[in-house]
Amino acid sequence: MWRTTGNVAGLTGGTCYQWSTIASALAGNQIIDIRVEAGSSGGQYRDFLGWVDDLVVEGGDIAQHVDFEIPAPGVGVSTDFERFGPGSPDGQFGWQISGPYDVEIVDPTTFGATGMGSRALRISSADVSGSFGDHVFSSEAHYDAGESTAEGGAGGIKGPLQDSFAAEFTLTSAVPGAEQVDQFVTVSPDRGDGARMSWVTVEDRADGLAVLFNDFVSDQAPPACDTGEAFVQTELQSGLDRxxxxxxxxxxxxxxGVGNDVVRVLIDGALVHTGTSWEDYFRQCEGVPTRTVDSLLFRVGGSPDTPALDGAGFLIDDVSVVSDQHHRCRTRPRPPRRGRSASADRTHGPRRQRECDR
Structure with a gap:
């Protein structure tokens, strides 16, 4: 027998049920979190994995007490990597990567980084590609965010659908004392398959790190989908201490509606840009509905490879994602765990097309 401690999916908290009754009640429901207050080598609770993002076994001898927790919108999902094992992040706490890229979980102190604890994600542009779905994806927010007509990923929309999404991460150079020529990473709100809804790139330059942003300008008729003219790139900040x-x-x-999403980018707590999403790229260039978002894509796209960057690149930590309603989503998902410490240079056309391949 299994006991629920909260009312969920028609089950009464504190009541014991046969496993088959619980499984039947859960069918078609989105259950976010299950806590098993006893360890077990049995496989019964594996059936829950179709409905959960997290399963925590809290100790004990037999698994008989199951606590269902459904976080409210606005509750963020955060990753500081401290519980990750070294090596590939794939399959660890909801993170995914399937491509052959120079990405691994490392001890940031070995690179001279401070304030990042003992684990961080290292990523370099030593190996790049033009693909999208096999790069690094963060763990997902509890709910999808998007317009009411937006199309979810392969698993459908995790509802109830929210209309705001916020994400943040910290980044520093793995080679703090020198420029890493051609080192970059592009970070995009995504739904876990490469259907990007925005675009922020961090580059390593001679004078430090630079952050760039790309809007999709939907009022161009027809949009220049092939040439890149429909995209506008803005350099948000440069010369950041690496x-x-x-x-x-x-x-x-x-x-x-069309062309009315609002995207804000903040660097070190300061608002540096307010722009638009890529909502109309999908409508106007691909002829499909706009997309939902629930996670971050960390991508090193384009060409060519830069083998000299292997084992170096950027260190990324304190990644958080949250979906909510407009009036609440601007609240940070959680306070920073550790201390951290715009210009209008716009470019268009072929340069934008090449750089957006990242």
């Missing part, structure tokens, strides 16, 4: 961990935050308010 030896300091910088916090980048992306906020998206989705609004039903």
């Amino acid at each position: 030896s300091t961990a910088h916090t980048i935050r992306i906020e998206i308010d989705t609004v039903d």
